Amino acid sequence: MGIRYAILGLLNYEDLHGYRIKEHIERNFGHMWSINYGQIYQNLKRLEDEGLVKMVEVAQSENGGPRKKLYCITEEGRAEFSRWLASSPDRQMLLRDPFLTRFVFFDFGDPEDALRLIDEQIESYERQLDRRRENTGRWKQYGTYVRLTSELGVEFNEMYLGWLKRARGEVERRMRAGAKAWEAPPKR
Amino acid sequence: MGIRYAILGLLNYEDLHGYRIKEHIERNFGHMWSINYGQIYQNLKRLEDEGLVKMVEVAQSENGGPRKKLYCITEEGRAEFSRWLASSPDRQMLLRDPFLTRFVFFDFGDPEDALRLIDEQIESYERQLDRRRENTGRWKQYGTYVRLTSELGVEFNEMYLGWLKRARGEVERRMRAGAKAWEAPPKR
DNA sequence: AACATATATGTATTTAGTATATAGTGTCAA
DNA sequence: TTGACACTATATACTAAATACATATATGTT
Structure with a gap:
């Protein structure tokens, strides 16, 4: 609804x-x-x-x-x-992300796959951030609330990109150090 | 799926x-x-x-x-x-929030209602942030990826709270200035 | 003529989310 | 002692959201 x-x-x-x-x-x-x-x-x-x-x-x-x-x-x-x-929202925010769903389980996966998926995300969100910044001007005409919402979109995007890059660094460092030998499960 | x-x-x-x-x-x-x-x-x-x-x-x-x-x-x-x-996620992140859905349309609403809803959100997310911070320790035992994901949760929460408070300030200032006479639509 | 693209609406199916029913066990208080 | 309540456990019915597919007309392009 x-x-x-x-x-x-x-x-x-x-x-x-x-x-x-x-x-x-x-x-x-x-x-x-x-x-x-x-x-x-x-x-x-x-x-x-x-x-x-x-x-x-x-x-x-x-x-x-x-x-x-x-x-x-x-x-x-x-x-x-x-x-x-004017009614109080009945539910909490819902965030569903097929990338994060994978990411959180990557202790059971190959770090190289993790890096590839992270890079895909970084590229995708960098393009998105560009588009959002371009659009901020257009949104202003709709008023304060629309403008603030679009600013939230940009801030979220920046925060998320920052996290992605930091996560990438950690995964790469950990992989290079070979901290944990990753064993592929049987494929069939 | x-x-x-x-x-x-x-x-x-x-x-x-x-x-x-x-x-x-x-x-x-x-x-x-x-x-x-x-x-x-x-x-x-x-x-x-x-x-x-x-x-x-x-x-x-x-x-x-x-x-x-x-x-x-x-x-x-x-x-x-x-x-x-290892498969590339087929879909983008999905964010659905009954509060933001209202917020973005508040040019058609009473700013006082907006303030009330924002305050509810701030209270709710402040409690959530406390819980998340308490939990970060427990998550570490699950490994790098789980820890990073939980850190994302905290960072998101901080960013969102910051935005909520800034938005609150703007709405309040705008209301006090009485910048725009808000007219209630017919109730029936 | 064949094909792609843009405009426009609609149905069918699958997946996700909410509400509620059922049932056994333990606990504490009126 | 019984009756309300909480905890553990599974299951089904229903609504909403998301995806996939189907249809139709006009325009431009090769």
Whole structure:
């Protein structure tokens, strides 16, 4: 029930259709937020059933093309969104990372594999940090809260890159020292 | 398919049953990892069907009590775990936070509500940081990778608390200045 | 003509997460 | 002594989220 309110929140800014919502989220929250069409269209349908949004089908452009369903938030929608916004979040932050899930178990793995995976992460997050910094300007127009959130994104990225590089150093030093003979388990 | 390998990973250390696995995860990863019995028992069953773990039913203790199903990793299981461990993660980090989801939209809300929610977060993360710092010692026995991961947890927590406090200051200052008259939407 | 790309929506399936049911044992207090 | 509560243990039902796949039209390119 989080996507539901994120969509409702975006509709506070302007009327949108599914495709544009995905584009918007990708562009603005793409770092920590990746969303799928399936999730969007299902949520839009349900929001409409509940009367929190209204839908009008419109042509894509003068030249035709697939028609789009433009959604606009209703008064009921705004009221429901306000209630949610002021309510205390019921859950803690959720962080799930397929890299970290592997990393924490690497005492059972080959340090060389660990180094390779770390390097992949460093490269990926360095590119991400560049993009985030480029975008900070654009986010300012949305107001204080959006700007602060984007700053959090940058700070997180910097912190994480720092940790990755430190971890890399430790793993490499430990590997060179040959501190622990790593034994491959049987492959079959 | 992440929980599956996390369970397999824990079984590398020692034989475990469902209840103990949850306890283990809660104790050691409880900050960023919360798992549910439903997920554990389903995954254990499936792992057994696939021959990656073996199960023996044993009594709980001498005094009786509900019997437990003790799971142990097989050779096939170890091989499959090794393959997974060395494979490049297919997805990016996933961060989902019901507080941040609200925060980013607070240009449509009452700053006083924002302050209240921020204060709740600060209190919660300050307690969490204390617990994490207490635990760092215990984690060291598990090796370099577990220790590094726990250090990441602490660094993340410190960074996030810093951001929360800065954000609080900005919101408060902005509110006092009355920079923007906030208008409540119709409640009904 | 064939192919890629962009716009647009939708369904099906799998995985993750939440809630709740069940059941035995031990403990402490009213 | 019984009854509430906590602890150990497993299991199922249900909801939400995430992924994969399917469809359709228009534009530009080779």
